[in-house]
Amino acid sequence: MPDSGLVEEPARDPVAEAAGRRPDRLALIAGDTVVTWAELDTRVSAAARWIASRTAPGDRVALLLGNTVEFVVVYFGTLRAGRVAVPLNPGYTADEREHAITDSGAALIVDGPPDTAGTGDTPAVPKSNDLAVLLYTSGTSGRPKGAMLTHAALAANHDQLDRIDPPVVGPDDVVLLAVPFFHAYGLNTGLGSVAHHAATGVLAERFDPADSLELIARHSVTVAVGVPGMYQAWLGRPGAAEALRGVRTAVCGAAPLDTGVATRFRELTGRAILIGYGLTETAPVLTTTAVSDRDKRGSIGRPLPGVELLLRTSSGSELWRDGTASVDEDLEVAGSAGTDPGEIVVRGPNLFLGYWPDGREGPGPDGWWPTGDVAYADGDGDLVLVDRIGELILVNGFNVYPAEIERVLMAHPRVTGVAVVGVPDTVTGQRPHAYVTVIGDPAPTPTELQVYCATRLARFKLPGVELVDGLPRTVIGKVRKRDL
Structure with a gap:
């Protein structure tokens, strides 16, 4: 092919950029250890040389480390070396760990501090469209798959967030980093944002409500990056208001947040x-x-800003796009009432390439990618998440969304947790079944909870109720419905 004359841009190096802008600013606080951006940059360079001396460009490097300074050094060192980081949950079972390591073909496994006296030549700078990270999905619906994210995709999400006013994170913020780094939310929204802004990150290797509140107060944390269970746990601690008074931005993701928790916060x-x-x-x-x-x-x-999003019916008809109701007159989109539920389909520079190793199930030729999540746009044009398509329950052909039943049951004052799944039924095809955790003396009975639901849900949506001692969850708080 003829040379187009275009030269691909080098990948951004957020640690090098942060060190160049604010060398003496604290980058990381981990217990009694503090690291400036200049110091971190030096350690990342040494790690990059150490990794490059043991691997080839494009090789995968598995990281079996918690939220530690060592993880940060090895992660950014891997990216700087032009290798592919594969952050894995240190709490994986042997089978789970073996699957991810074998599937990714990892050439190097790092489960401790690297030799930061790395020697050898400085590795070549990777390109922006080179693969940077393989992140394995939580595996709630089968074997985890490695999502292929480029350097450009990681950086694009920060560019998109930067266009929000007022900003969510800025250079003078101190950010609590308690969400695990092996999860995209903890890795890029948390750690990546700290590096992008040359801010300061406070590391918490294991979430404990009391300890994390103490970290927030002691280090004057201004941004909390959390998941629902963290906020719920904080609200149950004495002195929470005092500890959280300096937090200007509280962010929640990874799983739905109960509206009661949001109200109490x-x-x-x-x-x-x-x-x-x-x-x-x-x-x-x-x-x-x-x-x-x-x-x-x-x-x-x-x-x-920069993310295109539309809602689409199962037949492929468009319901809504970027806040504008479809102009298709055949669609029943009632302005003030919002839209019917549809699958969220997205396009943008932050999307992955597909799943490892061949890019399967990635964005289509036009760049659009169906998420598998269902939502509707309300009368204000704001999106409301309904459920996963794969969790849809069909009762006599009618759609029943587990999340709707879960919201009703969670509104009961003595219900502490709910997971609704579909079970086979000889008459209706499927029926909803709710696993529920409760408190109280006496605790509500299954019959009481069914009566409670009957005043709030249509008859075909009423679930069977089973009281359980606990619900199986992933490390970020999502219920493992596949286990149920």
Whole structure:
């Protein structure tokens, strides 16, 4: 092919850029250890040489490390070396770990501090469209798959977030980094944002409500990047209001946040929790209430600037696009009432290439990618997440969304957890079944909870109720419905 004359841009190096802008600014705080951006940059360079001396360009490097300084050094060292980082959950079972390592073909496994006296030549600078990270999905519906994210996709999500005013994170912020780094949310929204802005990150290797509140107070944390379980746990601690008073931005993602928790947080701190929605495959943020109504409960907001989003029916008809109702007159889109539910389909520079190793199930030729999530646009043009397509329950041909039943049951004052799944039924095909955890003396009975639902749900949506001691969850708080 003839030479087009175009030269691909080099990948951004957020640590090098941060060190160049603010060398003496604290980059990381981990217990009694503090590291400036200049110091981190030096350690990352040494790690890059160490990794390059043991691997070839494009090789995968598995990281079996928690939220530690060592993880940060090895992760950014891997990217700087032009290798592909594969962050893995240190708590994986042997089978789970073996699957990810074998599937990725990892050439190097790092489970401890690297030899930061790395020698050898400085590795070549990777290109922006080179593969940077393989992130394995949580595996709630089967074997985990490695989502292929480029350097450009990781950087694009920060560019999109930068266009929000007022900003979610800025250079003078101190950010709590307690969400695991092997998850896209903790890795790029958390750690990546700290590096992108040359801010300061406070590392928490294991989430503990009391310890994390103490970290927030001691280090004057201004941004909390959290998941629903973290906020719920904080609200149950004495002194939470005092500890959280310096937090100007509270962000929640990875799983739906109960509106009651959001309301209690607002009452306690005077601030709203910003709700975000995204996926590992989108690096990860797609929508947030930060671009719509920051104090709106139950919504996932609107698309980030630079993200195209539409809602589509199962037959392929478009319901809604980027806040504008479809002009197709055959569609029943009732302006003030919002839209019917449809699958979220997205396009943008933050999308993944597909799943490892061949890019299967990635964006189509036109760049659009179906998320598998269902939402509708309300009368204000804000999106409300309904459920996963794969979790849809068909009762006599009628759609039943588990999340709707779960929201009803979670509103009961003595219900602490709910997971609704579809089970076979000889008459209706399927029926909803709710696994519920409760508190109280006496605790509500299954019959009481069914009566409670009957006043709030149509008859065909009424679930069977089974009380359980606990629900199986992933490390970020999502219920493992496949296990149920």
